[in-house]
């Protein structure tokens with residue numbers, strides 16, 4: 001389904017599935033100091049303190065209660081919680097704690113995310129806590145060659161000197177080198193289909209992070225495949241797990257359970273945790289997850305919620321003046337980290353070039369979009385995280401989940417097309433209880449549509465941000481030469497396409513670029 005149709009379909013869902021009607025409201029839950037968190041493994045407490053964490057956020061406390069606490073992982077968990085509220089640790093911590101209680105090395109937890117950069121970010125969180133309790137975390141994201149990934153994920157048995165083994169016997173005896181795997185769907189499917197020794201046989205926990213994004217596309221049917229591979233393996237009645245095989249390796253036999261409430265379900269059961277700041281309520285999507293007695297956790301009564309300390313502001317200007325307003329904003333916050341979102345890959349590229357052509361404004365901007373090679377993207381993101389770059393111009397490839405410390409301002413250079421897009425873009429700031437601002441540049445004809453969008457995201461205030469006319473005048477003088485340089489660049493790169501893309505706006509006296517719309521990744 002296309003984005004427009006999908007958004008329309010989501011709009012029309014006013015009767016949510018029954019289990020979503022009585023959620024746990026996380027906004028009623030208090031933070032909890034690590035000292036008072038029940039049952040927390042002391043080694044994990046220490047690891048978290050080393051991360052600078054002294055207490056758990058409300059969503060983390062709620063999930064802990066339903067997993068390690070009295071809930072005991074008995075139900076599948078669906079979390080709809082604002083951006084930056086700490087969803088990653090909400091699942092990482094209980095999974096690591098529960099796996100640590102049973103020291104067998106096999107792949108028991110799988111976390112799936114839509115992009116490589118997001119998956120690597122989540123792996124970093126697991127890496128910060130899992131080794132403290134002897135667990136190993138792997139990634140299947142396509143960062144290295146497939147052979148490199150296989151050597152990280154699969155352990156080959158040590159051969160005794162002088163003994164010849166049949167290669168087929170050896171491949172049966174391969175073992176997982178990791179307990180937890182963080183993966184993108186494509187690479188996960190590569191390993192499922194082709195990697196000898198890669199098995200989901202022992203999988204006990206499946207996390208689908210950014211669920212609505214992952215359910216939007218089939219990604220080579222990764223979800224039905226994972227669910228199929230974790231079904232009951234026979235129709236015997238008695239549950240058995242971790243049976244030693246003839247070679248000493250482990251086997252998990254999932255059988256059909258006979259317990260009340262679990263009848264006909266495979267046991268050991270695959271526990272699922274699904275999370276997003278904009279969790280879908282579409283029953284036709286949720287059904288794909290085959291959830292078991294799902295428990296819904298959300299924050300407040302409305303469908304979407306913005307971070308508490310996020311301030312929304314708007315600037316209204318003629319379309320051709322947008323770059324001038326943008327530069328005025330950037331100049332006023334020298335040194336602060338900022339992300340500028342545009343509507344397409346092409347706009348991202350050109351706006352980034354244009355900003356760098358404003359010589360005296362001294363703006364060092366870099367781009368991040370789906371149009372760039374993955375390694376370039378990751379390099380720019382790393383530089384932005386380190387603070388070597390202050391301004392990142394991004395397409396919606398960066399909207400979801402990316403956690404960069406110290407981003408104080410987000411700018412919607414192009415108005416977000418959907419409420420969900422606004423939530424995820426704005427959510428790159430005001431994370432972890434910090435303050436942040438989200439600016440949206442609008443032309444007059446967009447004002448009404450934007451007000452409707454704000455209502456949907458539950459924002460009741462979005463004042464106009466004042467910019468002094470004198471600061472605009474000084475920037476206007478440098479705008480024309482910067483635009484000329486961009487025009488030359490575009491024409492030299494793609495003469496025909498470039499000329500079509502450039503239109504002179506004689507009404508305003510400013511040149512304006514009309515960029516091709518390409519993909520929106522939200």
Ligand SMILES: Nc1ncnc2c1ncn2[C@@H]1O[C@H](COP(=O)(O)OP(=O)(O)OP(=O)(O)O)[C@@H](O)[C@H]1O
Nearest residue numbers: 053055056057083084085086087088277401403432
């Ligand atoms: N208990 C905590 N104490 C302090 N900081 C925390 C805590 N938990 C998480 N954080 C920090 O909060 C930030 C946001 O966390 P995280 O990325 O998990 O948010 P999220 O809810 O997944 O956001 P998004 O919806 O945008 O993906 C991270 O920088 C993380 O290190």
